[in-house]
Amino acid sequence: MNSLRKIVVFGGTSAIAEAVMRRLVEEGASVFFVGRSAEKVHSVMNDLNVRSTSEQKIKGVVADLSDTTLHQNLIEESREYLGGLDAVLIAYGTLPNQKECERDPQKALAELHINGNSIVHLLLHLACYFEEKKTGVIAVISSVAGDRGRQSNYVYGSAKGMLSLFLQGLRNRLYHCNVDVVTIKPGFVDTPMTSDFKNKGILWAQPETVAHGIIKSMKKGKNSVYLPRFWFWIMLIIKNIPEFIFKKLSL
Amino acid sequence: MTNYFSWNNLPRINPSSVFSPRFCSDMERFEKRSQPYLVQGNARSYGDVCLNKNGTLIQSEYLDRFISFDQQYGVLRAESGITLKSILSLTVPQGFFLPVSPGTQLATLGGAIANDVHGKNHHIQGSFGHHVLKIGLLRSTGEILECSSEQNQELFYATIGGLGLTGVILWADIQLRTIKSPWMHVYSQRFDSLEEYWDLNHYYEERCEYVVSWVDCLGLGNKQGRGIIFAGDHIASSEQRILRYHESRLNIPVQLPFSLVNKISLKVFNQIYYRKKTFPAGTSVHYIPYFYPLDSIQNWNRIYGKKGFYQYQCVLPMDRAFLGIQQLLKIIAKHQEGSFLAVLKSFGAQNSLGMLSFPREGVTLALDFPNRGARTLELFVQLDRIVRDSGGALYPAKDARMSAELFQESYPKWESFSEYIDPLFSSEFWERVTK
Numbered sequence: 001m002n003s004l005r006k007i008v009v010f011g012g013t014s015a016i017a018e019a020v021m022r023r024l025v026e027e028g029a030s031v032f033f034v035g036r037s038a039e040k041v042h043s044v045m046n047d048l049n050v051r052s053t054s055e056q057k058i059k060g061v062v063a064d065l066s067d068t069t070l071h072q073n074l075i076e077e078s079r080e081y082l083g084g085l086d087a088v089l090i091a092y093g094t095l096p097n098q099k100e101c102e103r104d105p106q107k108a109l110a111e112l113h114i115n116g117n118s119i120v121h122l123l124l125h126l127a128c129y130f131e132e133k134k135t136g137v138i139a140v141i142s143s144v145a146g147d148r149g150r151q152s153n154y155v156y157g158s159a160k161g162m163l164s165l166f167l168q169g170l171r172n173r174l175y176h177c178n179v180d181v182v183t184i185k186p187g188f189v190d191t192p193m194t195s196d197f198k199n200k201g202i203l204w205a206q207p208e209t210v211a212h213g214i215i216k217s218m219k220k221g222k223n224s225v226y227l228p229r230f231w232f233w234i235m236l237i238i239k240n241i242p243e244f245i246f247k248k249l250s251l
Numbered sequence: 252m253t254n255y256f257s258w259n260n261l262p263r264i265n266p267s268s269v270f271s272p273r274f275c276s277d278m279e280r281f282e283k284r285s286q287p288y289l290v291q292g293n294a295r296s297y298g299d300v301c302l303n304k305n306g307t308l309i310q311s312e313y314l315d316r317f318i319s320f321d322q323q324y325g326v327l328r329a330e331s332g333i334t335l336k337s338i339l340s341l342t343v344p345q346g347f348f349l350p351v352s353p354g355t356q357l358a359t360l361g362g363a364i365a366n367d368v369h370g371k372n373h374h375i376q377g378s379f380g381h382h383v384l385k386i387g388l389l390r391s392t393g394e395i396l397e398c399s400s401e402q403n404q405e406l407f408y409a410t411i412g413g414l415g416l417t418g419v420i421l422w423a424d425i426q427l428r429t430i431k432s433p434w435m436h437v438y439s440q441r442f443d444s445l446e447e448y449w450d451l452n453h454y455y456e457e458r459c460e461y462v463v464s465w466v467d468c469l470g471l472g473n474k475q476g477r478g479i480i481f482a483g484d485h486i487a488s489s490e491q492r493i494l495r496y497h498e499s500r501l502n503i504p505v506q507l508p509f510s511l512v513n514k515i516s517l518k519v520f521n522q523i524y525y526r527k528k529t530f531p532a533g534t535s536v537h538y539i540p541y542f543y544p545l546d547s548i549q550n551w552n553r554i555y556g557k558k559g560f561y562q563y564q565c566v567l568p569m570d571r572a573f574l575g576i577q578q579l580l581k582i583i584a585k586h587q588e589g590s591f592l593a594v595l596k597s598f599g600a601q602n603s604l605g606m607l608s609f610p611r612e613g614v615t616l617a618l619d620f621p622n623r624g625a626r627t628l629e630l631f632v633q634l635d636r637i638v639r640d641s642g643g644a645l646y647p648a649k650d651a652r653m654s655a656e657l658f659q660e661s662y663p664k665w666e667s668f669s670e671y672i673d674p675l676f677s678s679e680f681w682e683r684v685t686k
Contacts, residue, residue: 015273015313039276043316043330050317051341191273 001219002137002180003086008078009033010065010122011092013040015191016141019211020089021048030057032078036092038062057082065092066114068121075125084133087218088126090119090140101155108155116159120166127170130179138174139182139218140167144226147185147235150251164224171223180221186210187231203234255308258552259297260506260559261622261651264679266308273313275330275421281391287677288391290415292332292359296366297562298651299679300414306677309419311361317341318422325427326384331361331420336546343538347427348485350382356543361420366648367412367608370542371461371483374599376428378610380411381601384424388417391675395421409671412605414647416681418673430485433496435461435541437483439529445476445577452597455482463596467521468580468589468618475580478595479529483541496537499547503554510556510621512590520591545592555621560590562649563631564617566598571641572614578637579616586630590619606664606671609646617649628652647680658684 004024009017012033021031025048035041045060052058059081063070079085093115101108119140130136145153146160164183171181188204205228213227226232241249255265267285272278281288289303292311302308311332318328325347329338335349336356342348353368362368367380376382385399388410396418398407410417438455442448448464455462459482466478545551552560567575576595583589594617603610620627635657638645644661645653659665665685672681 013274037274037276040274043274043276043318046318047316050320 002221004137004215004218005029005086006082006084007031007087007089008075008082008085009089009091010074011035011090011141012060013037013044014091014093015207016186016189016210016214017089017091018044019207020091020214022051023211023215025051025056025058028053028056030082031059032057032081033060034063034065034074034092035060036062036064065122066110066118068118071122071125075122075129079129085129086136088136088138089214089218090122090138092119093141095153096156098151098153098155111155112159115156116162119163123166123170127174130174131177133179134177135179137180137182137218137221138170139184139214141184141186141214142167144185144187144231144235148238148246152251167224180218182214182217182222183224184214184217184227185224185231185235186227187234255291255294255302256559257297257299257301258295259555259562259619259651260552260557261297261561262299262302262679263559264299264302264304266303267305268307269310270307271310271313275314275389278309278314278389278419278421281393281675286675288419288673288675289678290331290361290365290419292362292365293334293357295355295358295362296648297560298647298649299683300366300647300650301362302679303677304679311359311419314421315359322347325429326424327427328385328422328424329360330422331359331364333360334358335360335363339538342427343430343433346429346431348430348538350376350426350428351379352542353379354543355546356539357546360423360425361415364411364420364423365413365415367603367605367610368648369598369610371463371481371596373601373610374456374462374597375460377599377601378412378603378608380604380608382426383411384426386410386420386424387422389419389421391418391673406671408604409606409668412603412608413668413671414607414678414680416672416676416678418676431489432486433538434486435483435536435538436486436533437481437536437541438531438533439479439481440531441477441479441525441529443473443477445573445580448476448478448480448595449573451480455480456597458482460484463594465524466580466593466595466616467525468583468593469518469521469587470580471584475584476577477525478593479525479527483536485538486535496539498539500549501547502549503551506553507556510558510560511554512560512619512621514587517587517589517591524591555619558622558624560622561620561627561631561651562617562646563620563634564615564646564649565634565638565643566609566611566613566615566646567638567641567643568611568613569597571643572597575637575641575643576614576616579634582630582633582637583618588620588623588627588630593618606668607647607662609644609648611644613643615646617646647684650680653684655684655686 013035041060048058096111142164143160145157146164167183210227217225284307287306290309291301314330314332316330351370363379369378461483464480597614
């Protein structure tokens with residue numbers, strides 16, 4: 001079982017990350033998290049502070065993680081604040097509007113940067129730390145959208161797809177020094193990021209449910225998990241539709 | 252399709268638009284959505300106070316954060332969408348409890364304020380509004396006003412019990428009370444008549460903080476007015492208990508096409524329940540089953556079937572209460588309708604702070620009725636007559652059908668209250684009882 005007593009969360013004000021942090025704080029963890037909006041970081045930090053005891057340390061800092069020059073310092077700050085790291089959760093990202101990206105390739109690149117490149121950069125820094133430490137767990141929220149390209153969101157999907165592939169390699173590298181790398185692939189989650197979807201049906205999960213799955217997978221050191229689990233079966237079908245059929249579908 | 256009905260599934264009204272902010276800061280821009288606006292918390296009221304057909308429903312579900320907790324003085328500040336359950340799970344282990352608690356812990360803080368809810372200890376603690384120190388109120392102008400008994404006073408008293416019409420309650424400060432243990436010492440005792448209830452209620456109110464009674468709403472003749480009184484106190488010692496409380500996970504998984512509550516099931520239940528073991532000498536119960544027995548069955552509202560149900564809760568002033576309750580029970584028993592849980596309790600003399608607050612000195616009776624259409628509504632007309640003649644009132648949070656006349660008569664401050672309504676806010680209830 002991996003310890004999650006000292007965890008740093010990138011993208012701590014997202015609905016899923018906040019649910020994860022609440023749960024871990026209730027279990028007694030100390031948390032360092034990064035968010036983009038000062039107001040939101042402040043609200044989440046206050047809430048976690050009230051939920052924690054005086055022995056736990058809670059700190060939220062404001063930073064735009066698409067600025068990769070900040071990464072190294074943030075990692076160091078969190079290490080110092082928590083006195084070493086047990087675990088990392090990377091949960092930041094955007095859900096770009098595909099149509100806008102198609103009209104404006106610059107926007108597409110910016111989205112690929114935030115959802116893909118910047119996370120790769122952050123992970124490479126973290127990997128060095130954990131490689132030396134020789135224990136720990138790194139979890140990253142990827143997406144089922146990264147399993148197969150679809151016309152409705154292939155910019156987002158390709159960033160997530162790259163991420164999933166990168167994480168496979170990283171998992172392989174860090175296996176030899178006893179560090180787990182967990183790829184989290186949530187299906188549809190009812191969060192503000194998805195507020196434009198109407199009529200959320202049975203495929204939609206609550207952030208708390210997904211958070212519970214993330215924590216379990218991190219503790220157990222899973223490789224790649226679909227959350228909720230039934231997405232494994234859905235994606236198994238989607239991945240196996242022959243391309244000559246798939247290209248005709250409007251998914 | 253997601254529904255935004257209240258707990259009794261009646262009326263079946265969805266808003267034309269829904270907005271679910273995740274942070275208070277998301278809320279500050281009043282986007283150009285359809286008006287009027289209204290906040291809905293966890294939709295645990297019964298009726299249409301939290302419904303808004305033609306406008307935008309602001310869901311406060313995600314505004315569920317703590318802001319600060321002063322453990323020395325027991326003052327908690329939290330966002331309005333937090334449930335009483337989340338508050339209690341934080342504060343009980345630290346020795347603090349809500350000074351007033353309604354019959355469900357799944358209500359939100361904002362809902363508890365907007366409906367100025369009451370508990371079984373009204374004779375000691377008054378209603379929820381008595382323990383609210385400050386409210387952060389967002390008006391549609393974008394302005395956030397801090398309201399308390401010293402600041403923006405009028406708006407403070409309009410917002411307590413103000414049915415969410417004065418703007419968005421973003422956060423509130425509440426004064427908690429200390430407890431020594433999560434366990435309760437409770438007494439229960441049968442009574443055979445309303446006369447006996449009156450004496451027992453008086454007896455226990457002088458001795459216990461919490462008093463409430465179940466009454467057999469089907470009892471006719473010499474069975475009329477029989478029931479069981481439940482009284483209790485927080486256990487005053489902190490001795491470690493070996494007993495552990497396990498939360499029940501019962502669930503009614505689906506909406507039934509018909510109501511399980513009918514003449515026969517009700518009769519059987521009431522006969523059995525009346526004979527339930529009582530504890531005149533007292534016993535220990537954990538606070539969750541004591542305060543929130545129905546919460547242990549998730550989605551219990553589904554037993555009333557697709558057509559939903561009505562709640563009928565009235566209060567009658569003390570001097571007319573005995574006769575009035577007697578008449579009400581007689582009519583209900585004659586119709587052989589009503590609920591498993593018919594609840595009788597008295598409100599103490601403490602005046603409510605809110606301009607539209609329901610609690611007032613007297614005796615209150617609350618029942619659920621399966622929705623049988625016109626038949627049920629006719630019964631209510633008869634009950635209304637008694638409430639009106641006694642100078643009583645109905646509870647807006649549990650109403651889906653009272654007439655505008657009855658509302659305006661029993662809430663005489665409604666006109667002065669309307670000056671404090673946010674111009675962009677309204678609700679189905681308000682449209683119904685004032686237009």
